[in-house]
Amino acid sequence: MFQALADPNRRQMVQRLCEGPASVSELAAPLAMTLSAVVQHLSVLEGAGLVRTQKIGRVRTCQLDTQALRAAERWISERRALWERRFDRLGAFLAEQDQDVKQGDEP
């Protein structure tokens, strides 16, 4: 999942897909590389559950699947919240200590 988003080209593809569904060649157009390479990137994104595709006739249409994005977002925000809560507790602890100092040790 993060692996899939690690590559800049893949992120650009995701970016493009934000603005609506696209065929493989549309996706490839702005990406100085072979169609083959794009398909390989695409299959990584698909494997990570980031995009869903369906083939109609000879053209494969791709669109974003936000569920995976949501999962990644949650992972990050959970860790961040965890750390920031800890940070706040530390702040509170320091403030408390500060008060203790002002009032003298164990009065």
Added chain:
Amino acid sequence: MFQALADPNRRQMVQRLCEGPASVSELAAPLAMTLSAVVQHLSVLEGAGLVRTQKIGRVRTCQLDTQALRAAERWISERRALWERRFDRLGAFLAEQDQDVKQGDEP
């Protein structure tokens, strides 16, 4: 940044650092690999701005830096929002078409 989070071991290190600062060897303890390898992972995380470290005496203490995490979270949530807004517009468009059909074409 995503590159840095792509590796499971690195994610585990981040996970560990959520629960508070740690020395390099504390970080290494649960991670079936050499200290050397851990330091290398650490420098990747540090390069991505995910952790800050300072060395006191001979022990390097590491802690999370949430700014990078926040940036990643924002990137994801922006794309997701973009896509979901588009999706809603599509829904509205379809609903509108549906109405048009019920009322007959171009009345």
Added chain:
DNA sequence: AGGTTGGTGAAGCATGCGCTTAAGTATCGT
């Protein structure tokens, strides 16, 4: 002082990743 602990740095190796070329296949337009 001398051993132990905690970390550093360089070199080397195996695997994986991103990409290309090349040779298909299936569908579409005329």
Added chain:
DNA sequence: ACGATACTTAAGCGCATGCTTCACCAACCT
């Protein structure tokens, strides 16, 4: 029917990554 289009698949190549080992240094402990 025939060529163009839109992929698909497989093989191969070079470079990055993840890891190890080994030698080393700087605190710390006693």
